[in-house]
Amino acid sequence: MSFQLYNSASRKKEVFRPIKNGEVGIYVCGVTVYDLCHIGHARSAIVFDVLVRYLRARGFKVTYVRNFTDIDDKIIERANKTGEDTATLAKRYINAFYEDMLSLGVLDADIEPKATEHIDDMIDMVRSLIEKGFAYVVDDTVYFSVEKFDSYGQLSGRQIEDMAAGARVAVDEKKKYPMDFVLWKGAKPGEPKWKSPWGDGRPGWHIECSAMSCKYLGPNFDIHGGGRDLLFPHHENERAQAMAANGVNFANYWVHNGFLTVEGEKMSKSLGNFITIRDALTSYHPQELRLFLLSKHYRSPLDFSRSAMLETRSGLVRIYRTLQRVEEIIGPYKNDTNNTFLYHVGDNDFKNRFIHVMDDDLNTAAGLGLVFDKVRDINRLIDSPAQKTDITSQLVKERKDLLDCSKALGLLEGEPSHFFKKIIKTSPEVAAEEIEKMIKERQKARKAKDWASADAIREELSRKGVILEDGPKGTGWRLRI
RNA sequence: GGCGGCAUAGCCAAGUGGCUAAGGCAGCGGUCUGCAAAACCGUUUUACACCGGUUCGAAUCCGGUUGCCGCCUCCA
Numbered sequence: 027m028s029f030q031l032y033n034s035a036s037r038k039k040e041v042f043r044p045i046k047n048g049e050v051g052i053y054v055c056g057v058t059v060y061d062l063c064h065i066g067h068a069r070s071a072i073v074f075d076v077l078v079r080y081l082r083a084r085g086f087k088v089t090y091v092r093n094f095t096d097i098d099d100k101i102i103e104r105a106n107k108t109g110e111d112t113a114t115l116a117k118r119y120i121n122a123f124y125e126d127m128l129s130l131g132v133l134d135a136d137i138e139p140k141a142t143e144h145i146d147d148m149i150d151m152v153r154s155l156i157e158k159g160f161a162y163v164v165d166d167t168v169y170f171s172v173e174k175f176d177s178y179g180q181l182s183g184r185q186i187e188d189m190a191a192g193a194r195v196a197v198d199e200k201k202k203y204p205m206d207f208v209l210w211k212g213a214k215p216g217e218p219k220w221k222s223p224w225g226d227g228r229p230g231w232h233i234e235c236s237a238m239s240c241k242y243l244g245p246n247f248d249i250h251g252g253g254r255d256l257l258f259p260h261h262e263n264e265r266a267q268a269m270a271a272n273g274v275n276f277a278n279y280w281v282h283n284g285f286l287t288v289e290g291e292k293m294s295k296s297l298g299n300f301i302t303i304r305d306a307l308t309s310y311h312p313q314e315l316r317l318f319l320l321s322k323h324y325r326s327p328l329d330f331s332r333s334a335m336l337e338t339r340s341g342l343v344r345i346y347r348t349l350q351r352v353e354e355i356i357g358p359y360k361n362d363t364n365n366t367f368l369y370h371v372g373d374n375d376f377k378n379r380f381i382h383v384m385d386d387d388l389n390t391a392a393g394l395g396l397v398f399d400k401v402r403d404i405n406r407l408i409d410s411p412a413q414k415t416d417i418t419s420q421l422v423k424e425r426k427d428l429l430d431c432s433k434a435l436g437l438l439e440g441e442p443s444h445f446f447k448k449i450i451k452t453s454p455e456v457a458a459e460e461i462e463k464m465i466k467e468r469q470k471a472r473k474a475k476d477w478a479s480a481d482a483i484r485e486e487l488s489r490k491g492v493i494l495e496d497g498p499k500g501t502g503w504r505l506r507i
Numbered sequence: 508g509g510c511g512g513c514a515u516a517g518c519c520a521a522g523u524g525g526c527u528a529a530g531g532c533a534g535c536g537g538u539c540u541g542c543a544a545a546a547c548c549g550u551u552u553u554a555c556a557c558c559g560g561u562u563c564g565a566a567u568c569c570g571g572u573u574g575c576c577g578c579c580u581c582c583a
Binding site for chain 1: 509510511512513518519520521522529530531532533539540541542543544545546547548576577578579580581582583
């Protein structure tokens, strides 16, 4: 099977055919940098991170562009509150964004353009739209005329008449038609501004993505992504502008991720359930967050909750325990995988099954099902009565299969010991030497079959968060999770 | 009002016409263990919202009903 993607434009799954064979250009709407990113941003970032990782692993040469909106009304508003200028505020939150993405293991995009660095490109596009009759100037503001663009509404599947009828917002009286939107906005006194043929001002929100995507990927490119909410009006408007200006189709595939709710409710500041990425990471490991966010199909709504995160933790702990068992037998994993590890997989049954589900519109939930299957297989193998020497080479292969596929999901890249170290909340109240001493004492008692004393020692350690595990090679210990 | 989505076991979640409907979590029973832990095996009364239709055959397609949600305004 070849790679299939759900295209919001056609409302169907389609076989993915890139414009240039083997190459993919993808543009994803990034964040408006006026505040810290929340876990909804994390979902979007991780979904497209996995899309890019997967396409690369499948052998595509991917050019990934993700922008920063570093000038808009919200930024101006916030800067007025904090007393900073907009550029300083934006810079601060761009840095915070990078920190968050780094901790989540989200790879940088190849090109990360900022709106304020592409004002000239936007002005060019607006000028061209005016020349072609798709836009009109009223005072110092430029509007896009949706009635002039025939296929307006096609992307989001709406009729302009329906929308106009149901409009809930007071219409700007300068507009010729209620659905028209701003391409260039005149600056009020004290607002940040750039020079333009229509007076000092700033670009409208939608024009930046049209201008920057076309600049870096060409007027017609492969994939355009973003959150479900951006479909209308943002993407509809982006498409209209770009196609009107360039006269060719814009993005061929539109990919939108579903929304994240928190304990069943939409995240909003008024409800007070707005969870930033850094909030979440104080309670959960980044890998837990990633596993959770990938456990449901990317287009479906997903509910973030304490109980769901704890379930995720249990599953992830099992996976890492298994990796730790493997490591004890065959040593640490050395990643020597090439970049296109899901391209030529031959008769590797596991990878083929993984590709089969992931090729179907990036079915990460099904992919994770396979990961858990593999974990069970590996545990079975270790528990099997076969000699250790017999299973070594098999374990090497099984672990590589597991970690290769996980790599496409951005999971399990760290060492198990690091994971456990980070996830353990209950710090031991006793020093490691003390624990070792008590284990030796308990061993003596066990030899003498003094079970009462042995159990008492185990109980005492358990109260301090130390779990003992008796095995054939002696007694090991770990902290309770 | 307009447009769209979703409904699968105790919970989470794949599956879109046909073998025993993935996987995870939780519970229970068992193997192992002195007892545990971990792991493995088994199991959790009729799990596909309801009604009707198409079909030899539907969780899957079509129509309707109910419920939940999103977008239509800044929003990942």
